[in-house]
Amino acid sequence: MSKGRFGIYGGQYVPESLMYALNELEEAYGKYKDDPDFNSELNDLLSEYAGRPSRLYFAGHMTKDLGGARIYLKREDLNHTGAHKINNVLGQALLAKRMGKTRLIAETGAGQHGVATATVAALMGMECDVYMGKEDTQRQALNVYKMRLLGARVHPVTSGTATLKDAVNETMREWAKRLSDTHYCLGSCMGPHPFPTIVRDFQAVISKEIKWQMLEKEGRLPDVVIACVGGGSNAIGAFYNFIGDTSVRLIGCEAAGRGADTYETAATITVGKLGIFHGMKSYFCQDEYGQIAPVYSISAGLDYPGIGPEHAWLHETGRAEYVPVTDEEAVEAFEYLSRVEGIIPAIESAHAVAYAMKLAPAMDKDKIIVINISGRGDKDCVAIARYRGEDISE
């Protein structure tokens, strides 16, 4: 079995033309990941620039209203740029600088990772090109404007379904063309090794903080940690430091779109099958001949036909559970959290909130649930209003 495996999942299924870049990245990461200077610079940026640690907020009204387990919200939405994406981008950009790269390229779905990459490129004086499905540039026009404002070039991708998977295709092609000065700042815990490991390590700060914050507030570990899963970076970040604590249930919420039993879904674990795509062996929504299926979710950030290989492994071993959440449930949770706690979550994160709303009432009052609020929902307001039949313009 080749490098970078989680059980049978993962690997490096890429064109030969990318192997040099992956080997170069793996070597650099091995060199710097435990380097004190590198880590002190990263920690300084996480704290001073991104605003970490993010708060672990006791959602008292939600807890009371649902009448069961005590609910805490991990507020990744309060990070600079409004989502967990910045954790990974700061790490990768610092690494890219150490490798002598002067240009960052990235794929983006909802635009959160693109904005984070454009932001850090601006901060570090690097060139930046972001690839985004044409359909997503229309769904998330504000983020396109932000990226351009931050000095990045945004390239609408028209091939295939013109969404996140096609943006990944295009960024891979672009990387293969220009390796010498360019780092591909991949936004999720997916793709070929070493990306799933690098992204997980940079996102693991989420569960590291949840752990000490929880010990400080409650003097014990939570019973359940819930996060939404597209490629799975916020979830793996929220799960990672609890994997060894088997008393903690880990639940990933997939986007079921109009329902996991319809064609308009992105619930990879629920309906996908084992395959090889985007550099990794994992689960993918695909047809019987292995053609990658068009997927659908109201959330552009979860609208992806695969899932990171470590999640596939956690699923296979039963260490984590993966459940489908529909558009309708997510929209209701989006509205609920806004109304009850005054927190507008990203529609992605609302998938996790929705499942917690089902789970909490059935749990005892002395149990504790942590929901990872991976991002804030400003970007989604227009789309949710439209979903509810209201046409607002920005």
Added chain:
Amino acid sequence: MNSIVQAFSGRRAFIPFITCGDPDIETTEKLVGLLAENGADLIELGIPFSDTTAEGEVVQESNNRALASGTTTDTVFEMITRLNNIRCVPIMLRTYANVVFSYGTERFVSRAADIGVSGLILSDVPFEEKDEFNAVCDRYGISYISSVVPYSLDRCDIIAAGAEGFLYCTLLGGDGDFDSKVNQIDVMVNEMKNHVDKELFCAVDLDISTPQEASKAASVADGVVIGSAFDALLGKYGRDGIDEINTLAKSFRAAI
């Protein structure tokens, strides 16, 4: 000697590539016969995939048209079976890992071997991942072909030693004029050949579009792949592209 190596045994090999099912599988079937008549030494047939991350725009679009026409792994296998009566040149298949894996690697390779396919190349499987497919190909007598690019040179010893059939030499997209690309290939081919005692054939794919380019490429390698020029004609003319492809194939053969 297996049939892939045979393709390199006389003259410099002319290796046309076409995507199966563009614009329909019947056209592909006709084209394979024509390419064989026009002096192809090895024909590379693409099984279309939805997400061709390693391919340029011309081949991407050809894949899309092929999928839209209802082409599947099975329709490609059926077409090759029908061709067995008429063709006399070896065929290799190019596709993506998931097409083979989802079919069942063993099932795919055994079926391909049954209908006389000689080689397999997977666009998204580098040397490090090849064992999973190569081991099965070995059992059924199909050559699993490895690709190299100039960036591969730091691993050229293992790649050259593990090469089967021939090495597929290519460059990254983009920079430089054609002559400088040929020079890069020249350096790479020599380096690869120097790393093994056995005879190692190298074919070059440089996105060649004219016979002049083909002739230059032929001067530094054992075979020349015409990787996108035929798909480009299919894009432009569809079913009516057969005559153009016929003419172009003749001139490529003469130049190589």
